[in-house]
Amino acid sequence: MSRPLDGKIAVVTGSSRGIGRGTAIALGELGATVYVTGRTTGSGDLSIDTTVKMVEDAGGKGVAVQVDHGDDAQIAGLFDRVRADVGRIDVLVNNVYKIPDPPAWGGGFWQHPVSIWDDQVGIGLRAHYIASWHAAPLLFAAGPGGAIFNVSSPGGSSYHFSSSYGAGKAGLDRLSADMALELKPEGIACCSIYPGSVATEFILEWAGERKSDLDKAQTPLGVGRAIAALAIAPDLMARSGSIQWVEDLSEEFDVRDEHGRLAPKYHTRAN
Numbered sequence: 001m002s003r004p005l006d007g008k009i010a011v012v013t014g015s016s017r018g019i020g021r022g023t024a025i026a027l028g029e030l031g032a033t034v035y036v037t038g039r040t041t042g043s044g045d046l047s048i049d050t051t052v053k054m055v056e057d058a059g060g061k062g063v064a065v066q067v068d069h070g071d072d073a074q075i076a077g078l079f080d081r082v083r084a085d086v087g088r089i090d091v092l093v094n095n096v097y098k099i100p101d102p103p104a105w106g107g108g109f110w111q112h113p114v115s116i117w118d119d120q121v122g123i124g125l126r127a128h129y130i131a132s133w134h135a136a137p138l139l140f141a142a143g144p145g146g147a148i149f150n151v152s153s154p155g156g157s158s159y160h161f162s163s164s165y166g167a168g169k170a171g172l173d174r175l176s177a178d179m180a181l182e183l184k185p186e187g188i189a190c191c192s193i194y195p196g197s198v199a200t201e202f203i204l205e206w207a208g209e210r211k212s213d214l215d216k217a218q219t220p221l222g223v224g225r226a227i228a229a230l231a232i233a234p235d236l237m238a239r240s241g242s243i244q245w246v247e248d249l250s251e252e253f254d255v256r257d258e259h260g261r262l263a264p265k266y267h268t269r270a271n
Contacts, residue, residue, distance in 0.1 A: 002031075003029075003030050003031030003059070004030045004031065004232040005027060005030035005031040005032035005060075005090075005091075005228070005231070005232065006030075006031035006032075007031070007033075008031070008032045008033070008090040008091065009032070009033050009035070009082070009086050009088055009089050009090050009091075009142070010024075010027045010032045010033065010034045010035065010089070010090060010091040010092070010093065010231075011034075011035040011037070011078070011079075011082065011089055011091070011092050011093070011131075011135065012024045012027070012034055012035070012036060012037070012093040012095060013037045013038075013067070013069060013092075013093065013094055013095050013096040013127070013128075013131055014037065014038055014069065014095045014096025014097060015034075015036045015037060015038060015048065015051050015095065016036070016038030016039070016040050016046050016047050016048045016050075016051055017038075017046045017051075017200065017201050017220075018095075018198070018200035018201060018220050019095055019151055019195060019198060019200065019220050019223050019224065020036075020038070020051075020093070020095040020096065020151075020220075021051045021054065021220055021224075022219065022220030022221040022222070022223055022224030022225075023093050023095060023151075023220075023223065023224035023227050023228070024036050024051055024054075024055050024062065024224070025051075025054050025055055025058045025060075025221055025224060026058075026221060026224030026225040026227065026228040027055075027060060027091065027093075027224070027227075027228050027231070028054075028055035028056070028058040028059060028060020028061070028062065029058045029059055029060065029225075029228070030060075030228050030231075030232065031059065031060060032060050032061075032090075032091070033060065033061040033062075033063065033086070034055050034060055034061070034062050034063070035063045035065055035078070035081075035082055036048045036051045036052050036055065036062050036063065036064050036065070037065050037066075037067040037069070037078060037096070038051075038066070038067065038096070039066065039067070039068050041064065041066050046201060048064040048065070048066065049064050051064070052064045063085070065078050065081055069096045069123055069127040069130075069131070070098070070118075070122065070123055070127065072130055075127065075130050075131055075134060076130075076134055078131075078134075079131075079134035079135060079138060082138060083138060087138070087141055088138050088139075088141040088142035089135050089138040089139050089141075089142060089146065090139075090142050090145070090146045090147075091146060091147050091148075091149070091231050092131065092132065092135045092139065092146075092147070092148045092149070093148075093149045093151065093227060094127075094128035094131055094132065094148065094149070094150045094151065095151040096123060096124075096127055096128075097120075097123055097124045097151075098119040098120070098122075098123035098124065099119070100112075100113075100115070100116040100119045100120065103161075104116045104120070104161065104162040104164065104165070105161050105162065106161070106162075107162075109162065109163045109164065112162060112164070116162065116164050117164050120162075120164045120165050120167075120168045121164060121167060121168040121171065124168040124169070124172065125168045125171045125172050125175065128150055128172060128175065129175060132148055132179065135148070136183075136188075139183075139186070139188050140186055140188070143187070144186065144187025144188070145187060145188075145236075146187075146188045146189070147188060147189040147190065147191070147230075147231055147236060147240075148176075148179065148183070148188065148189070148190040148191075149190075149191055149192075149193050149227055149230065149231070150172050150173075150175065150176045150190070150191070150192050150193065151193045151195070151227075152169050152172045152173055152176070152192040152193060152194055152243070153165075153169045153194065153195070154194055154196070154266060155169040155170075156169035156170045156172060156173040156192070156194075156243075157170070157173070157243075172192060173192045173243060176190050176191060176192040176241065176243075177190075177192075177241045177242075180240040180241030181241065183240070184237075184240065187237065189236045189237050189239065189240035190240055190241065191230065191239055191240060191241070191242055191243070191244050192242070192243045192244065193223075193226075193227060193230075193243075193244055193246065194243055194244065194245045194246060194266075195218055195223045195246045195266075196217070196218050196245075196246060196247060196263065196264065196265065196266030197214070197216070197217045197218065197264075197266060198217060198218045198219070198220060198223055199214045199217040199218070199219055199220070200220055216264045217264065218246060218247075218257070218263045218264055219257040219258060219259070221257055221258050222246070222250065222255070222256070222257030222258070222261070222263050223246050223263070225250075225255045225256070225257065226246040226249035226250050226253070226255050226263060227246075227249075229249055229253040229255045230244055230249055233253070245266075246263050247262075247263045247264070247265050247266060249263075250262045250263035251263075
């Protein structure tokens, strides 16, 4: 039986773990060949090679490409590899993000090291622009119907964590909207994606230390399935330039996570 993304090529950046991994698996479930990027290789739990195995267990094809998305040359090399292998891209998911160490949560911007700007805006915004720049000719080669999805956050429209975090996410939303305008003549969509609270590996570790309750959190695979559903939506171009909430996509397309749940609502979302 054919699947909606059989024969399609996807690139998911920062997919050794978290939302990136969930999205790579979800695209694989629909038949895509998924290029999985990140810095960590090998047989460990949080590596691009392990994600590739999970993509293939889900029914897709995975290709691991080690990339430090803080290095422009390595980003260029990723798309050179895709060009040489298959010559096109149907879906680019810009997900890679660097959590500062220690995380910059709370307090004033003057209390955080200046380096968090490069962590949160450099990797969380600039790297997405660089990846999109290299991906554009490959998206055009695949023809109309492709998409760029930028994994953003409600922090783009209200205060979350730190001022640098908000600047990066708001910038990403603006980038998505303006890229959509420029891509429209080519028939390529671009959207920002707003997950809610997501139980990534990092958050699970953090919550475990603080005994926080994540029963109502979205899962990385649930988020990924919402993104995959958007990729095959018949009205994708009409949504281009918009912010797409995972909880809305889950409800609209009846997308459920590995526990059989629709994406839980984000509790601080403005009505």
